Amino acid sequence: MSSIENDIKINIKNILKNSGECSNKEIADKLSYLKRESIPNAVITIGIGSSSIIAGAVDTLNAIKNYISTKNIKADVIETGNLGFCSEEPVIGVQLPGKNLVLFKRVDAKSVEFIFDAIFSNDIISNKVLCQVHNSLHHPWEDIPYMEDLPFFALQRRNLLRNCGFINPESIYEYIARGGYKSFVKSIINYPCTKVCEIIEESELRGRGGSGFLTGLKWKIALTSEANNKFVICNADESDPGAFTNIILLEGDPHRLIEGIAIASYATGADKAYIYIRSRHNLAYQRLNKAIQDAKELGLLGYDIFNSGVNINIIIKQSPGAYVCGEETALIASLEGKRGMPVTRPPYPAVKGFNGMPTVINNVETLANIPDIIDKGPAWFKNSGTFSSKGTKLFSLGGKVKNCGVVEVPMGISLKDIVFKIGEGVKDDNKFKALLIGGPSGYFVPEHKLNIEIDYEKLRDEGFSIGTGGLVVIDESGCIVEITKFFMEFTARESCGKCIPCREGTKIMSDILHSVTRKPVNGSGHETLERFKGVMQLEGLADVIKNTALCGLGKNAANPLVSSMKWFKEEYEEHIFDRKCYVNVCKQLRCFKIDAENCNGCNICFQKCPEKAIIGTVLQPHFIISNKCTGCGICYDNCKFSAIVVV
Amino acid sequence: MNDKNIDSILKKYPVGKSENLIFILQEVQDLIGYISIESVEKISKYLSLPTVKIYGVATFYDEFRFNTNVKYTVKVCEGTSCHLNKSSELIEEIKYQLSLINGSKEEEQIFCLQIVPCMCACDKGPVFTIENEYYTFASPEIVKPALDKFIEKNGI
The missing domain is CATH 3.30.70.20 (Alpha-Beta Plaits)
Structure with missing residues (x-):
């Protein structure tokens, strides 16, 4: 293995400059080994990431290592990131020489032995098998469904996630073997900065952090702003309750992000880039750190990269944790060592941001899209999606849904398809009540609106928004008023306190919802009056906060309240007039x-x-x-x- | 005892540059487990920042602790999925059980509770962890046995 790494290290320029077509047969063979096209021994992969560790993947890994050493089997065990199919974790893969890779689901430490006993004698335990992965170079297994045939994967278009769960995230060589860093080298050698910005602009890639601003345009603004220093910041401070799309990417394919950041830095003329990541994501932090070290060692980051005169440095900074720091100006304040409070825009960060210099802030998902666009061209990217929204989008599908996990779907797919086809409907065959899109400042979507397509404009016209990509399914056992109260409490707690509408308004809204979901406690008689008065003011209050709050957190704080009052009015009426919570969630009623x-x-x-x-x-x-x-x-x-x- | 260690952290950063404040605080907490009064005074001199500013920044973020005794962290997920699966009852129970173990005095607390937004296990909620032990599909009833097991194992 180490000799392969050395060979690649020596020939790195050839491999990356010749766009992967390697003339040297010896090297080509080695790359094909890293791609696991031809393997001498069996390869066992196991998804190790935040979600699978909770499912017990570490115990499974130990059991696998134990099995191999006691039975004296020649096999490589590779730790990968997660596939994204959270409800079937831990997922392991077994690839025998010449055969397709087979994935097994819910493999706990106990089931390792009989799964392996079977597969090493060419048999498969059918109730543990998830699917096999198609590869024209290998022989298929009989009677085992292909990955594309499973409902969870059938409608997905996995571009960003295609390496997740398959490659070793800690090996830069595996990423290079699968075409990685080609786009970056192509950019710095073949294109001037402006050309890269133009390509991205032409692709119509829009920011995946929620606002949907054109990424290429943002880069261009930063590039044309005159300054001594420029910065790129990758916002990996994902902290929405119920959203974990970025973390799957960071843990499963960190090099894709590093390459995206490197291209963004080159295109905007920044020589320093920061990754701002939540401190509790230890595994992602370690993998990113390793990725940066490895890239530096191969000369892909640092000074004078490939003699092109381009300098790029990527630094990881750990966020100390505040929800409001997802807002770009608050994020900058936090990086500057201050309290993470937003400031008014304009000037936008692309003109005047970190340390007063032009700063491009992009979401993890946005940056992960970049390498493919450079490699395959803007036309390829525009192939999928709708008129105004191109490409694919990651969603984390959770709540009361059968198949839970992170999915990547082309823009234009309907919410109904995501919930009922990819997610295979509601858990325990309960009745569907609502879909929550976009986390604590998101919206409730009722059943009759599920036909709506994923598209920035179409969702906006209907009064919804994509947000950061959390989808939570609520079934008949959930109480809409209580969930709204939960979100209002969350925003009130996370409000930074700078502007009055957000600081006071969210608190008052959460107080009113509290009084709606409990009986009067002091018996003074005023509480009933207060409750009715409060309820009558809710809509007006929401309006004021939306129009006067300083940042995105405040402006969107009332979204769940407004949309729940619009679509689930009868539940509010039950709580307010009947004083009943018919699903028995509001205990105090x-x-x-x-x-x-x-x-x-x-x-x-x-x-x-x-x-x-x-x-x-x-x-x-x-x-x-x-x-x-x-x-x-x-x-x-x-x-x-x-x-x-x-x- | 800690003074030298804090000096060695400070040496890594340039004098008087307040932009490094958060990273210094993070390193201090990693080293001694919390933000002590002495460390804040030292940082204040080194960065020429008033202590009140440093506390202002430190208290803004969830990560920083000021409690001397805390050795173990209990984390509980309050993501939307976990909330739908009644994580609020679990949180109440954990708070209650921890209050029994910790006692009333704040400075004597050994366990601290962290409520985190998402642990990426939305299908297995509610989820909580005691240091590195994970509990999925957790009902309030399993909190006490889990804590008892942990206390016995670590000889607290």
Whole structure:
């Protein structure tokens, strides 16, 4: 293995400059080994990433190593990133020489032995197999579905994710063997900076962070701004509840991002680039660090790259964690060592950003798109997608859906296809209620709106937005009011406190929703009045915050509230007028009754009730005064005879 | 004892450049586990920043701790998927159990609770971790046994 690495290191310029067509047969063979087209021994891959580690992938890995050493099998074990199919993890792959790669699902430490016993005698345990991966150079397995045949993968178009789960993220050589860094070398040798910006502009790639601004245009603005220093910042501070698209990319294919950043730095004339990543993503941090070290060692980063006179340095900075730092001006403040508070725009960062210099801030997904566009051309990129939105988009599909994970779909696919075809519908065959698109400042989409296509403009016209790409399915057991309250609490907590509409407004909105989802506690009588007054003000308040807040966090804070009131009005009415949560999620709206037959008068509920709402004497059935009851549920939890029932 | 270590961290950064504040604080916390009063005073002199500014920055972010005793972190996911699977009940229970272990005095706490937005395991929620041990599909009932097991294992 090490000799292969050395050979590539020596011939790196040839390999990358000749656009992968290697004349030297010896090297070509070695690249094909790294691509696992021809392998002498069996190769076992296992997806190790944040989500699979939680599913127990480390134990599985140990079991595999143990199996190989005790049975004395010649096989390479390779740790890859995750495939993105979270609900089937841990996923392992086995490739025997000359045969297609087979993926197995939900492989815990115990099942390693019988899966391997079978496959090494050319048999396959059918209930553990996920799929086989098509390769024209290898023999297929019989009766095993191909990856493209599975519903989860059938409608996906995996460009950004195509290496995730297959290559070793810590090996730059595997990435190079699959065509990596070609685009970067092509850019710095063949194209001037302006040409790269033009290519990206022509491809109509739009920022994947939520705003949808044309990336090429942003680069051009930065390139044409006169300054001594320029910067590129990659925003990897993904911290939406329920979104994990970036992390799959970072852990599964870090070199793709590094190449994207390198091209962006070259195109904008920046010699320093920062990756701003959440500090708790340790694995992604380590893999990125290794990727940068390796790229430096091969001369792909650093000073005077390939004698072209281009200098590019990439530095990783760990974000200390604040949701508002996803906003670009707040991110810059945080990088400058200040409190992460946004400032007014313009001037936009592309003109005046980090340290007062022109700064391009792009999302991980946006930058990961760049190498392919340079390699295959803008026309290829524009092939998929709709009139105004090109390419593919990553979504993390979660909530009450059967197939959970990160999916990459072409723009223009309908939300319905994502939920019911890729996701295979709602878990446990429950009824679908709503789809939440875009995290805590996103929107609720009701069932009759699911036909809408993924497209920046079409979604905007219907009053929705893509956001960062979180899709959460809510089934009939979820309470829309409660989820809205959860999001309002989240934004109120994460508001940086700089502008009044966001700081005070989100707090008031969350207070009003609190009063909607609980019974009056102090019994003074004003609370009912306050509640009605508050509810009447909600829409106006949302409007004010939207129009007057300083940054994106505040402007979008009321989105879930507004869309839930629009599409799920009846649920609000049940909570406000009937004072009932029919799905029993809002605990404090429950009403309790004592079943006289089961109550033996043990008196515990009488003693525990904080509101003195229970009356009765020892050994006689007790009674709850419903007007006094606040629905705290202490009596319900403490009754040993199931005498207290929810009505 | 810590003074020299903090000096060695500071030496890596240029004098008076406040833009490195967050990275210095991160290194201090990695080294001694929290942000101590002494370290803030040292940083203040080194970067010529008032201590109040340093606390202003440090308290803005979730990562920094000021508590001396904390040795172990319990993380619980409050992503939307976990929330749908009733993670709020789990969080209540963990808070309650930790309050029993930690006692009432803040400076004596051994465990600290971190509520994180997403742990990338949306199909297995609710999820919580005690240091490096993962618990998936966690109901409030399993919190106490899990903590007891951890305490026994680590001899706390």
